[in-house]
Every structure is written in C-alpha cells, then in structure tokens.
Amino acid sequence: MADPMNRTIRDATGADLPRITALYGREVLNGTATFELAPPTPDEMAGRFAAVKRHDLPWLVAQLDGAFAGYAYASPFRPRPAYRYGVEGSIYVEETARGHGVGRALLGALVERVRAMGLRHVIGAISDSDTSAASIALHRSLGFRDAGVYRQVGWKFDRWLDVTLMQLDLAPDGEPPKTPGLDLTGGLA
Template structure:
C-alpha cells in the first residue's frame, strides 16, 4: 500500500466530516454527541489554519484514510507553547501504520514551529489501549487520568492525558508561540 501524508485542503472537509461524524455516533474518541454540520467543520478547520497549525490528511493508495491536526492547548497566554493533537483513522485503514505516520508527521510539524509540548487526550482509557500504545511509541508519557469525566453510550468514560516534550532541554523559548487572540477550535 502506498501511504501519503499531506496538508488537508477544503476539498477534504467532506471526508473529514464523515469520519468524524462516524466517530461521534459510534465511538468514544470524542465526547461530542451530535456530529457537527459541514459549516461547523469548516469553521474548525479555519481556526486551526488561522493559528498556522498543521491539519494533515493520510491517504492509502490515493484514498482518504485519516486526518490529524494540532489546536491550541488552552486559551491563556502562558499556554502559547502547547498544542493538543487530534487524530482519527478510518476503521478500514487501522493497522496499516497510518496513525503512527500521521502522528509522527504532526509532531515534526509542531516541533519545527518552536513549540514546547503536545498533549494527547485519549478518551475511554479502558478500550483505547492501541491509541495509548501509539502515543507511547512516538515518545509521549502519561501525564494523568481524568476519571469518569464523560458520559456517553450510557457509561462513564475516563480520559488519559499524554504529553510529549518537544524541547526537553527546558531552555527559554526561541519562537514567540501561538497568537491566542483569534479564538480556539
């Protein structure tokens, strides 16, 4: 299989919205209960782009297989060096290295921006062992667990927080960080 990682475009938004909508309705990777409409997905895409953060798409043999993006971690200025990564993989594309390739590409793009930390918030800790293992394999460490913070599918769900230090020397930031005045996704 030929795997391609590239920047997402507006032409990808229908496929992105379909995959995300499937996860909203059938999975626990997101705590949303109703799939966002196409206009809302476009707004989220534009917010990520306004922050000049990466939104990537993976293809297998030329077909849409997954997407990942980075968004500002929190709105306060002191958090301007941290982002949260999100990744969604089509069920048929799982197990083909797509998730790892996307996550590694996302990490490298964010690191090149001079940012300091990437956070992964992995919901449904009990059934997300593969996602937790993927993050560990890329260098993330567990930072904690929010216990029973989400109610979906008639049960309580945990969120495992994982963190990757992009500049482990701990030195003074050289880049200005994110401009958080434009709102968050």
C-alpha cells in the same frame, strides 16, 4: 510525503472537508474518541478547520493507496497566553485503514510540524482509556509520557468514560523559548 506502503501524508484542504466531516460524524455516533453526542454540520467543521488554520497550525490528511484514510490536526492546548507553546493533537483514522500505520504516520508528521514551529509540548487527550490501548501505545511509542487520567468525566453510550492525558516534551532540556509561540488571538505571535 509518500512511503512504500502507498501511504501519503499531506496538508488538508477545503476539498477534504466532506470526508473529514463524515469520518468525524461516524466517530461521534459510534465511537468514544470524542465526547460529542451529535455530529457537527459541514459548516461547523469548516469553521473548526478555519480556526486551526488561523493559528498557522497543521491539519493533515492521510491517504492509503490513494484513498482518504484519516486526518490529524493540532489546536491550541488552552486559550490563556502562558499556554502558547503547547498544542493538543487529535487523530482520526478510518476503520478500514486501521492497522496499516496510518495513525503512526499522521501523529509522527504532526509532531514534526509542531516541532518545526518551535513549540514545546504536544498533549494527547485519549478518550475511553479502557478501550483505547492501541492509541495509548502509539503515543508512548512516539515518546509521549503519561500525564494523568481524568476519571469518569464523560457520559456516553450509557457509561462513564475516562480520558488519559499524555504529553510529549519537544524541548526536554528546558531552554527558554526560541519563538514567540502561538498568538492565541489569531496566528503566530
């Protein structure tokens, strides 16, 4: 999907993994969007990509003026079968692409893809509540509501970090599921 700002959202491919790995590695080393302390290897990131794809969940890439600008993916919220209708969304945007609507485009596209799958909830776990006001505002602007805060659960850069939990209910009427949800042993049930 393209837009007038030369922003494109598309499915990620294996060819995107070097840029995905590099962006994530920089966030691990310099940011608080993840609580990992050592960047994963390219093989580890390839394994994570394959795990998302095994569940038939979306992994998306954003391009801005043809250049890699960020990525987003959905992963199972929790491994127990009763959670099969919920996913957690993750978004990472290149520093140079921030402020250009890339995060909004990625999150919006991710939500629509998950909605089309017949799933019910998208969970956002936003690290470092003190400095993630833009991410929290983005989630709220797309309909996510506050679901709680894990206080001081991560220790990184010599300080305690919170995690703000946000939730988007894709079926707020509470009707019974129309699909079998995720098969948490491999793909769609």
